[in-house]
Amino acid sequence: MAADLFGPAHGPAGVEPLSAGTFLLHGFAEAQAPALLEALGHILAQSPLRHLITPGGQRMSVAMSNCGPLGWVSDRSGYRYQASDPETGQPWPPMPDVLRDLARSAATLAGFPDFAPDACLINRYAPGTRLSLHQDRDERDLSAPIVSVSLGLPAVFLFGGLTRSDPVRQLTLYHGDVLVWGGPDRLRFHGVKPLAEGIHSLLGAQRINLTFRRAA
Ligand code: MD3
Ligand code: FE
Numbered sequence: 001m002a003a004d005l006f007g008p009a010h011g012p013a014g015v016e017p018l019s020a021g022t023f024l025l026h027g028f029a030e031a032q033a034p035a036l037l038e039a040l041g042h043i044l045a046q047s048p049l050r051h052l053i054t055p056g057g058q059r060m061s062v063a064m065s066n067c068g069p070l071g072w073v074s075d076r077s078g079y080r081y082q083a084s085d086p087e088t089g090q091p092w093p094p095m096p097d098v099l100r101d102l103a104r105s106a107a108t109l110a111g112f113p114d115f116a117p118d119a120c121l122i123n124r125y126a127p128g129t130r131l132s133l134h135q136d137r138d139e140r141d142l143s144a145p146i147v148s149v150s151l152g153l154p155a156v157f158l159f160g161g162l163t164r165s166d167p168v169r170q171l172t173l174y175h176g177d178v179l180v181w182g183g184p185d186r187l188r189f190h191g192v193k194p195l196a197e198g199i200h201s202l203l204g205a206q207r208i209n210l211t212f213r214r215a216a
Helices: 033-046 097-109
Strands: 015-019 022-025 063-067 071-075 078-082 119-125 131-134 146-152 155-159 169-173 178-181 190-192 207-213
Touching: 022 097, 033 063, 033 097, 033 119, 033 146, 063 071, 071 119, 097 146, 097 178, 097 207
Parallel strands: none
Antiparallel strands: 015 022, 022 178, 063 119, 071 078, 119 207, 131 190, 146 178, 146 207, 155 169, 155 190
16 A cells, blocks of 8 residues: 555545645644654653643643743743743753654645744643633744644644634644644634543543744
8 A cells, every 4th residue: 555655544644724824734643643652751751741820820721741942831920931841940851853853844844844843832631621712922933833733532623813802713633633823824813622521542531732833
């Protein structure tokens, strides 16, 4: 079979444009998932997943960690990127090549060559976990795209407009799907509906999302 040339067995890793600056790469990370999970295990042993507190004092239901030179954190004083893990006082674990290379090749396929992420935010969703509608605007260089990799249970992703009250499209993201968004879509509002119960063959009762960013 030509699976090596054309991607995972369920079909080619097609690049589906969702709008002018947003591209869905169906199943693009699927073949690499075991290697990604192996790398993630080492990262999370050093910088464990934790529930951050929002500036408003709420505990986030998504559990988070980071790898790479910078990591996204939230606490009572605000949202920011920083070089050390506030939990351990140590630098965030390095970004493994297998993660960085995947993000770079996805960005290139979507028309953003030379993407050089300096932060990878790791989000862990258990059933019932949601992420409310927000914009990603803590990054200095908004000309760089963001690349997102979905692993484990499927999630309904909310894809809004440039203002909070714009209509919101819903899109299911499956294990191995990669989203790249930038350009005119970089500041779109987005979120994730509460994760449905389920058991994924590799990850069990959870979804992990990696977002690669150029933060500095
Ligand atoms: C398309 N994470 O970490 S990633 C986040 O699934 C975050 O964990 C979500 O939002 C998650 O900040 C969604 C995919 C994504 C994010 C933002 C977008 C796709 C987007 C903005 C515009 C268009
Ligand atoms: Fe976001």
